[in-house]
Amino acid sequence: MLGERAGQGGAQTVLVAVSLAEVQRGTALARTAVLVGVPVLLLVIALLVRRVSASALRPVERLRRGAEQVVAGSAQPQALPVPAADDEVAALARTLNEMLARLEASSLAAARLRGRRRPRACAARWPACAPSLEVALQVPGDTAAWREVAEGALVDVGRTTALVEDLLLLARSGAGAVPASDVDLGALAHERAGAGHRVPVRVEAEPGVVVRMAPTLAGRVVDNLLDNACRHAASEVLVRVHRDGLRAVLEVVDDGPGVAEADRERVFERFTRLDDARDREAGGTGLGLAIVRSVVGRLGGTVQALARADGGAGARFVVVLRAVTGPIG
Known part of the structure; x- marks a missing residue:
């Protein structure tokens, strides 16, 4: 309630009053708006943040799935997807693809080197006929011994020939040249x-x-x-x-x-x-x-x-x- 003096000399007083029910209704509406509106607003903001974050991290997730496929062997080593946007994630994808390509090239070079060395290493494990002939030289004039050693040497030569042919066949089949x-x-x-x-x-x-x-x-x-x-x-x-x-x-x-x-x-x-x-x-x-x-x-x-x-x-x-x-x- 408000009071204000009026008239000549302020002999009269004008009183103004407002019902408390109106004030209470306004307060209740404000309280309801705060209690309902703020959680809804926070939920909307959270959904927007999640959507924006998912959109920003989607290229990273594609990179992760591509890396999983490369590790599992179901994709080529240079198959990591590069995002269309020219940003930091795209630069990371290009760098990773270059690294994988170099690793693949190094692996292939090492495999070729092992393939070239293996036939020589395998051949070294097979005996040649030279020791048999050296033994035969110790018994000159003994025709029977010479014949026995010669037959053994022929067997050794046959085995060595078969070995060389098998090694050459392995090399040709591995190179896909037939x-x-x-x-x-x-x-x-x-x-x-x-x-x-x-x-x-x-x-x-x-x-x-x-x-x-x-x-x-x-x-x-x-x-x-x-x-x-x-x-x-x-x-x-x-x-x-x-x-x-x-x-x-x-x-x-x-x-x-x-x-x-x-x-x-x-x-x-x-x-x-x-x-x-x-x-x-x-x-x-x-x-x-x-x-x-x-x-x-x-x-x-x-x-x-x-x-x-x-x-x-x-x-x-x-x-x-x-x-x-x-x-x-």
């Missing part, structure tokens, strides 16, 4: 089975199982698997060729002692010969299965040493390659 064509695996298996082996070779082949590879390499794959199986077989070797969807499958099964589970990867390493193989007079160079894995792996296929599917004694080598789906030619 032209490819369509090869019928069933026909090839029948052809190689009649090459005169220590034990009979039986072939069960579906017609029209065709793969794309160099015929010489295909023949060497089948020959090496057959030689290995016949060397260990007790009575027979079975070759199966069939198609599994888009895959061509070649199986070579023997009834020998088999391959222990612990050795099923080691047999594909160069110069690996298990104990029972070392005791045989007719041994290979130790490169046969390594050549098979190199050739098949170069074509994107796989080769495995497994137990026989029927549970019997022996080993089963399974080669899986991509089959040709179109017409042969």
